Amino acid sequence: MPTSYVRYIDWMSVGLYLVLVVAGVFSVYAASYDFDNASIFDFNEFSGKQVRWIFLALGLALMIMLIDRRMYETYAYPIYLTLLAIMVVTIFVAPDIKGSRSWLVFGPVSFQPAEFGKFATALALAKLFSGYQFRLNDSHTNYLRALAIIFVPIALILAQRETGSALAYLSLFFVLYREGMSGLVLLAAAGAVIIFVVAVKYAGTMFMDMPLGEAAVIIMLGLLLLGMLAVYCHRVKAARNVVLFYLGAAAVAWGLHLLAIDIPGRYFLPPVLAASCVYCLILCLRGDSKPLLVTVGAVMAGVIFLYSVNYAFTSVLQPHHQQRIKVTLGLEEDRLGAGYNVNQSKIAIGSGGLTGKGFLNGTQTKLKYVPEQHT
Known part of the structure; x- marks a missing residue:
């Protein structure tokens, strides 16, 4: 290898990588070794196969380093499209292995195109971002192009019924964040996970004649609106008014309860949240409307997502996915x-x-x- 290549190698990263790889081999061996044939280098055992792939990977890494980086810039999109085509073929020709059609088998060798698709997708994103004067926030078209590069392989992998690999591709959203994507998107993603978990976990427990999960999410969305008013919109006075409104509504509900008049939660919590959103929309008429519209939009998106959770859980997810989530x-x-x-x-x-x-x-x-x- 030329001296110029050796000089630019990050030997610390290479060393840490090799340590992890060796530890992985011993872990695989410890988890799957056979008493009758306990050699760690036996190619019939999983540890031996792991060693074989490590040496093949090191040889491949050497080849990749010797190739001029401009070749990757030139062929980034062809490599990406080739992997997409292989993923499409995989859907129809891969054998069914425990409910998943994601492995291509060639005699004693089998591999998952989705794994190779990870670096192809990252390469395509890098090609897009390195374009002349490319700025992610310059237009919606740039966002759509970046999202399409990520979501197309995800869709193909889901068609293979390999949910775990598809989830790994979502980590590429952090790359978009580095390129200027608003942190609100990551906040929305975290919020969606929280809403899903709470709605599903507490769907069977009742509170005010409605599922506890639904009630808890609506209350959280009300607190989200309150926090965004105070912090994101810098409307402290408006936030204080919302707090007073919440307390007043709670006092009315408690008073009616003392009079033996219980209001079903579906007719109390959602209207209170809706009234808070209407108040924010009225404030939009006084100028500086964009932060307020974002706040109302975030809350409304949360409500829509909440009422779509049940459909997604029962109709979109496969029974074994539902079972795993419940467990x-x-x-x-x-x-x-x-x-x-x-x-x-x-x-x-x-x-x-x-x-x-x-x-x-x-x-x-x-x-x-x-x-x-x-x-």
Whole structure:
């Protein structure tokens, strides 16, 4: 390798990478070794296959470093489109492996095009961002182009029923944030996750004759409106008025409750939130309307997302996805079904404690309690 190439290698990153790779090999070996054939370098074992792929990857890395970077700039889009085409083919020709059609099999070799699609998508984004005078915030077209590069492979991977790999692509949104995307988008994404979890987890518990999850989300959206008024819009007086309105509405509801008149939550909480939004819209007439419109839009988007959660959960997600989410949220145990791996993990962590049981001494792996142990 020419000296000029060696000089620009980040040896610290390479060293850390190799340490992680070696640790990964030992972890795979410890989790899946066979008593009858316990060689870590046996190519019939998962650890041996891992070693083989490591050497192939190091050779590939050397080849990539020797290629002039301008080639990647030139062929970024063709590489991306080629991987998309392979992903489309995968949907129709890949064998069904535990409900997923994401692996292409060629004799003893199998691979996931989605994994190669990760670097192709990142390469395409880099090509887009490096364009002459490209600025993400200059136009909506730039946003649409960037989002299309990310979402097209996600859609194809979802068609392969490989949800886990599709979620990994969402990390590319942090690249958009670095290019100037508003932090409100990341806040909205975090809020969507919170709304989904709360709405699903507490859907079966009632509060004021409505699901507790729905009531809790509406209350959180009311607090969000209040916080954005005070911090984002710099309307402290308006925020104080909203607080007084909330307290007044709560006092009226409590007074009616004392008179044995209970207002169903669906006829109380949403109207209170709607009235707060109308108040913000009225304030828009006094100028500086954009922050107020963003605030109302964020709250309304949260309400729409809330009432779409039930449809998405029951009609869009597959039954095994629903089961996994329920187990994760503690709604169901299913220790012999969807919750089996989680339960075995708890047993392994609990029995090993802080220091573990020692290398190759884990009972859950030695006794083959866990399926697909190498993962």
